[in-house]
Amino acid sequence: MNPTISRRSFLKATGLTLAVSITPMGYSILNAAEKKDLKPFNPNAWLQITSDNKVTISIGNSEMGQGVLTSQSMILADELEADWKQVRIRQGGAKPEYKNPILPGQITVGSASIRGFYEPLRKAGAAGRAMLVKAAAETWNVPESECIAVLGTVKHEKSKRSLTYGQLCEKAAKLEVPKDPPLKKEEEFRYMGKSMPRVDVPEKVKGKAVYGLDVNEVNFKDLKDMHYAVIARPPAYGAKPISFDQKAAEQVKGVVKVIQIPQGIAVCATSTEAALKGKEALKVQWDKGTHPDMDNAFIEKLMLSDLDKPGGKVHEAGDVRKALAEASKKVEATYYIPAVAHATMEPMNTTAYVREDRCDIWSPTQNQSGCVGAAAGITKLPPEKIHVHTTYLGCGLGRRAFGDFVGEAVSLSKNLGKPVKVLWTREDDIKYDRFRAPMTHRIQAALDTQGQLVGWSHKTAAISILRPVNPAAVKDGTDDYCLWGLWDRNPFTWNAKIQYEIPNLYIEFAMTDLPIPCWPWRAVQNGPNAFAIECFMDELAHAAGKDPLEFRLQNLKNNKRASRVLQTVAEKAGWGKPIPKGQGRGIAQAATFGTWTAQVAELSVDKNTGRIEVHRVVVAVDCGPVINPGPLVEQLEGGIILALSTALKEEVKFDKGGVASSNFGDYPILRMSEVPEIEVHIVKSTDRIGGIGELGIPALAPAVANAFFNATGVRIRRIPLTPKVVMDALKKT
């Protein structure tokens, strides 16, 4: 697949070209033929039909395995009534016009690619279909109502005449775009709701897919004389170089230049290995940095003590103090969720080529808007001279929405005057990750005499995600991104908050002051927040003497979607049925990004070694309409496996004020033999369409921890549940 399509090729093409223009007021469908100069349109998703009878769809979102190229194209092609065989799909470039209607930019995050583009893409397809039908009706001089579009052809049944979209496109291009084209009814859907093979799979299997790391002059001829750079980076936060041997590095064969930048000391060379050897030869001496005493124990202790310091009020309803004072039963628990790394299989990298009048960026980025912003800042070129070529992404998990690795490539290329590929080694990728923010939670709740939940006081401490990048977004010392899953004050997160109906609810946030950079990690803090909420709900059910499922349903009386996924997962998993001795079963639910989920996990615990084996995970999901069911199941499976990796194994190790974890040897990740059976059940729903990419994450870890309690009678209020953590907990009781 050609990863980019230039504006010129659209201008050159004849035929019908429709664009979706996002404006602050919404969006409108525009016809490229209406104006010769395309610029004022600011299109974000292109549909082009050419006289060779091809339909070309250009996608602005990044493909990282979630199948966005396929699913967004299915929506458009379906409403257009195109034949899938005539559809070509292209990765679009970076344009402000590709902005997601519900997000601040062209950025693939927040499980938002379908929920943001579902309606505009349907309308764009439907508008095209209406125009093609009209063009045919005018050609034949018959009423439009007698013409129908079928698989890339408009037919007039009465006269048995038909014309292909390719034959009609030039005439259709001269027509006005209908403002409110009729959309298909669900029963008329041809592609939506049916599993379609992903278009990115064949070239990935052949080994021909081009990821950021694979960019070279064979793929992109501009990259002749490409240089390779690696960067020696500080071993501790805030550490500065005391000395380094520039000459030794420059003497390494193939090394071209040593450049000191704020991130460290970059070695540019004619091959990756020469750059790596040059970096070794630098023998950099660093000072101790700003937090030489920081290690894991230090972090956990500080974050627990932050729960005692005054924080910012996030939400208050009713009188939680009174509810707690008058409670028939009061329950309190404290939870800790440590930092985890993104550790995508493709380490961070970007290739940039800065020339006098343009800057090209080849990047596995989730954030094209961010690339443009970063490059414009460094090069001082206007945004329209920054050209972003989005490659395939070797997994994203949110990490690639941050632009640090892009900026490095741009500034080194600018300095060297050559195309430069910056490679982060695996060690760089783990040590200089921006982690999922570690969190502590203390929750107190009140139960009345019937065992009904009447009050909930929740204090959480976290390292801020927003403060380093957007301090203005931090209000009263509270960070919205850290709160998703607990409380939701953003318009684009669609109900990312505690689902239970609690008459007296108080939520407070305390910001932990540590230099560890944090950033969204698949599902952002929905994961850690759901862990605290759902483990605590299990404790409350136990305290109230109720079944964990019943107790949840009892506090979700008016929440149909949450109740329905819980009931579905319980039925499918055989909740309440006997389980073999030594095994445990746990349940949890979570909603975010407009989708509701519930999971049941079944596991056994080896009491001699502390090893947990998860046998089976059942998930029920309600995301409204489903576009491509196959990849939807894949996303939930993948999310559950990733979350299980964090529940059982992952914790970033810190030492001497820096990151001690360095590679897959000391940062263990779940392996194939540790993966349970996973069953995905989609709850049929006609509600507003929600997100999927991150929805396997939140309910998994609490379902596992609750299953552990069910198996052992012991609560562990942290993850990962490593054999050591399990043995320590079992010995204590």
Add this chain to the structure above:
Amino acid sequence: MISLNVNGKNYKVDVPDDATLLWVLRDHLRMTGTKYSCGIGECGACTVHINGKAERSCVIPVSQVKGKKITTIEGLSENHPVKKAWIKEQVPQCGFCQPGVMMQVAALMSQKPALNADQIISKMDDVICRCGTYLRIKKGIKTAVQMARKEAKK
């Protein structure tokens, strides 16, 4: 100059003896299907065949593979049951680890006496997939083994 035989062709590359096979393939021969991910032989993304055996190209100096037959994902036949099964079962998500995973499976499938699918699966704990496609990889292995059996019967 070092002579290498990759995917049935001979190449001469101007690299030192201690150059790593992975980077020679990627930077010098421009065969980018073989991936860098950990550089220490932990994850399997760089797996290639050396004389038919799955090996981690990120920890092998080129001097060790002189005169040996190297096969990369690009050299694995398009009709290989692993490639066909991977498409049929829609195994990859991001796909970055999959060339290495497929090469490891293909090597295990060519062992004599033949391994069954479960035996192959039990030898796959040394590969990492961050997207969590492990269940699909298992499915892919089962399908590939079935396909290979059917082909052998023909």
